[in-house]
Every structure is written in C-alpha cells, then in structure tokens.
Amino acid sequence: MRVLLTGAAGFLGSHLAERLLQEGHEVVGVDNLSTGQGRNLERLRRHPGFTFLRADVTQPLGVEGPLDWVLHFASPASPPRYLKLPIATLLVNAEGTRHLLDLALEKGARFFLASTSEVYGDPLIHPQPETYWGNVNPIGPRSIYDEGKRYAEALTVAYHQVHGLPVRIARVFNTYGPAMDLEDGRVVSNFIVQALRGEPLTVYGDGSQTRSFCYVDDLIEGVRRLMEADYPYPVNLGNPEEYTVLDLAHLVKELTGSPSPIVFKPLPQDDPKQRRPDITLAKKLLGWEPKVPVREGLERTIAYFREVATHIKHIKGGN
Numbered sequence: 001m002r003v004l005l006t007g008a009a010g011f012l013g014s015h016l017a018e019r020l021l022q023e024g025h026e027v028v029g030v031d032n033l034s035t036g037q038g039r040n041l042e043r044l045r046r047h048p049g050f051t052f053l054r055a056d057v058t059q060p061l062g063v064e065g066p067l068d069w070v071l072h073f074a075s076p077a078s079p080p081r082y083l084k085l086p087i088a089t090l091l092v093n094a095e096g097t098r099h100l101l102d103l104a105l106e107k108g109a110r111f112f113l114a115s116t117s118e119v120y121g122d123p124l125i126h127p128q129p130e131t132y133w134g135n136v137n138p139i140g141p142r143s144i145y146d147e148g149k150r151y152a153e154a155l156t157v158a159y160h161q162v163h164g165l166p167v168r169i170a171r172v173f174n175t176y177g178p179a180m181d182l183e184d185g186r187v188v189s190n191f192i193v194q195a196l197r198g199e200p201l202t203v204y205g206d207g208s209q210t211r212s213f214c215y216v217d218d219l220i221e222g223v224r225r226l227m228e229a230d231y232p233y234p235v236n237l238g239n240p241e242e243y244t245v246l247d248l249a250h251l252v253k254e255l256t257g258s259p260s261p262i263v264f265k266p267l268p269q270d271d272p273k274q275r276r277p278d279i280t281l282a283k284k285l286l287g288w289e290p291k292v293p294v295r296e297g298l299e300r301t302i303a304y305f306r307e308v309a310t311h312i313k314h315i316k317g318g319n
Helices: 011-022 038-044 079-084 086-107 143-163 187-197 216-228 245-256 280-286 294-316
Strands: 002-006 026-031 050-054 069-072 110-116 167-172 201-204 210-212 234-237 242-244 262-265
Touching (some): 002 011, 011 026, 011 038, 026 038, 069 086, 079 086, 086 110, 110 143, 110 216, 167 216, 187 201, 187 294, 210 245, 242 245, 245 262, 245 294
Parallel strands (some): 002 026, 069 110
Antiparallel strands (some): 210 242
C-alpha cells in the first residue's frame, strides 16, 4: 500500500508509520512539527519507503501519485499542548479533517480518523461504550480538543454517508510508551520525568481520579486491525485496566526507585473523574484486546526515557 499519514512525527503517528514500513508499505509522512519530534523522524528516515512532507493540513495538500489510505493522526493531544495552541487545535481537527477527507475522495483512498476518548468528556457512564454521547463542556478549557474531535467524527461520518467514502474511526484512550516527548505534559510522561529527575511527582486533586493506560504496541495493533475491518463508525481502543492517578504515581516511584515525594495541586477545570473504555465492540469486531500489562509497559517506557535523557545530556555536554 501507499499511505499518507499526518502527525507522522508524533508519538502515535511515528509508531504507526514504523509498523507500516516494517510491513513493506510506502508511507508519506506529513507534519508541521508544531508538537512532533525530529527524533521520531530520524527513526523513520532509515526506511527507504518513507518520505516526509512538512506541511500544515489546515491548508489543502498537493500529493502526487496514488494513495490507498489517508490516515489522520495530526493534532496536539496533551492538555498543556492544546491549551497553548487552541485555535490551531480546533482547525487541524476541523479544516484539516475536511481537506484530508477531500484528498481521500480525490485519490479513491480510504480514510482513517484518530479520534479520542476525550469525546466522552467527564463521563456520567462508566465504563464508556461507543453508544455513550458524552458529557462535554462546549466552552470549557478542554473543549478545543474535545469538540474538535467530536466535529471531526461528525464530518467523517457525513462524508461516508454522502459520498460513500470508506472510513474508520478509532477513539483512542490514554496511551503511553517509547517515543513519547519528555515534555509532553500527560500524566505518564510527567511522573516518569519527575521521578528520574528526583523532582516531586505532581498529582492534581486527591489522585482518586482514574485513567486506563494502554501500551503503544497494543494500540497500534488495534489500529491495524481496524484498518482492515469494514466498519465506518467509532471503535474504542484502550486498556480497560483502571488505575487511580495516585496509584500510578506510587507505581512509577517504585519502578524508577525514585525518592521523589508526591505533592498535590488543585484539580484543573473539567478534568475527567474517571475514564475506562468498554472494548466489547473491539473484541467482537477486531478480535483485539491489550496484551501488555501496565507494569511491563511502564518498565519499557522508563528505560526509553532514561536512554533519551542520557542522550540529551551527552549532546548538551552535561553530566
């Protein structure tokens, strides 16, 4: 296959690109590098089937040659990142999605949207099935991401219904693993970086809020299976094993051997109290469920963070 993948320098995008390249496919990676990492592109450029196009998908893309897939993974995804880029986040999920849907139509390609569990907002139903419509504050600080993805889903389904475009939609729950940005700002990377630096681990609220953490290899396997399924509506991809944020902090301290204390700060507005996917549909439709336990996945991620931190110190001439 020849695929166009937006967000190719990002965490999930780079892992998906690498998986596709290892399978022998050709990948045209697109990123404007507003939040993507050059380190991830270096890894991908070792493959002869990879080409990179630096572009902003909020503008129409001119891509020569045929495409089998248009895979839309571009968007700031962590609260610190999208809060700094509110308009850009809305536009990449609105105008960016529209331009990429039009490109898929033009090329006769299939379209894949990486959506998010954030479409459920601060959920009143637990765990969250795809049939749940969510509880989102449409003008709250997180709305720029939540509503952007909700709109992207609506537009994707509309193109399927009006134009017959083959589409897939993954609602991605919290995912972690190697290739995360050390300054990403999400809870797993925050805790690991703070622990390795000997800094206090910052827990917001009392830490009783829950999240479900899926290792990136499992998530990418789910994406690949969904690409091959004939199903145009959202599918939850995530790990139904649930942790409190405070439990995660203690686990990271244990696995890093860090003496860092845990400190508590006020809970941000609209922070979800609980988040866990109902993956019944993914099991039935894709035969998929996560395989990597959280403890094992965290050990792999911590090892990566140690290696990257050492590499950065070496480049900067640090100790």
